Amino acid sequence: MASTLHSFASPADLAGSLADKVADRLSAAISARGTASIAVSGGSTPKAFFQALSTRDIAWDKVTITLVDERFVPADNPRSNHMLVDANLLQNKAKSARFVPLYQPAATVEEAARLATEKSAEIGIPFDVVILGMGGDGHTASFFPGGSNLATSLDASTPRGIITMEAEGAGEPRLTFTFSSLQDAALLVLHIEGEGKKDVLAKAEGSGEEADMPIRAILRRATSPVEIYWAP
Ligand SMILES: O=C1O[C@H](COP(=O)(O)O)[C@@H](O)[C@H](O)[C@H]1O
Numbered sequence: 254m255a256s257t258l259h260s261f262a263s264p265a266d267l268a269g270s271l272a273d274k275v276a277d278r279l280s281a282a283i284s285a286r287g288t289a290s291i292a293v294s295g296g297s298t299p300k301a302f303f304q305a306l307s308t309r310d311i312a313w314d315k316v317t318i319t320l321v322d323e324r325f326v327p328a329d330n331p332r333s334n335h336m337l338v339d340a341n342l343l344q345n346k347a348k349s350a351r352f353v354p355l356y357q358p359a360a361t362v363e364e365a366a367r368l369a370t371e372k373s374a375e376i377g378i379p380f381d382v383v384i385l386g387m388g389g390d391g392h393t394a395s396f397f398p399g400g401s402n403l404a405t406s407l408d409a410s411t412p413r414g415i416i417t418m419e420a421e422g423a424g425e426p427r428l429t430f431t432f433s434s435l436q437d438a439a440l441l442v443l444h445i446e447g448e449g450k451k452d453v454l455a456k457a458e459g460s461g462e463e464a465d466m467p468i469r470a471i472l473r474r475a476t477s478p479v480e481i482y483w484a485p
Pocket of ligand 1 (some may be wrong): 389395
């Protein structure tokens with residue numbers, strides 16, 4: 254499916270514009286079905302966008318928020334994506350949204366993935382909005398080059414749900430929604446910032462193996478158009 258690049262003069266401009274776009278989509282879903290869903294990324298990039306989105310006028314009590322991926326660490330760990338979302342998105346008007354975490358206090362990451370899959374199955378499919386990020390190594394969600402479950406996670410026939418991932422560049426073991434869960438969102442966004450990430454994107458758009466730069470799976474095979482939001 255095609256992708257469209259939306260470039261902004263600054264990260265603040267991008268955050269405001271993306272927040273408006275996402276708010277419109279969530280509100281449209283609420284008008285149509287009574288509920289809306291969004292899966293967001295962690296990392297350093299989405300903070301300003303989260304803060305802007307949290308101020309938008311939406312019937313937040315009808316919105317379910319989850320993460321596209323998470324480290325296998327509890328919510329009070331500063332490295333958790335949950336803590337980032339708590340501090341920046343589940344604030345202001347968005348305080349009344351429902352949050353479905355991926356981390357589960359289980360003995361193993363595999364058991365946590367099974368429990369998270371069970372809990373996230375209550376969220377309607379497909380997601381109304383998915384916001385992906387991208388690492389300098391071309392990973393997105395926790396689809397890491399060399400990842401333990403990379404092939405399975407990217408296989409379009411792997412069922413929707415959460416799968417585990419361990420990889421050299423990943424730090425802790427990870428929990429990640431599968432490609433099949435994310436690729437058909439009504440609004441599928443890739444949010445990246447900086448010249449370095451633009452170069453990584455250009456490389457990913459060239460030829461090469463998906464396994465080397467897993468973001469290629471989204472750029473090449475997502476059934477929804479990919480809206481790329483970039484600022485320097
Ligand atoms: O590990 C992760 O990194 C990516 C990108 O993070 P950034 O700090 O370069 O913005 C992120 O999209 C993903 O959710 C996160 O778990």
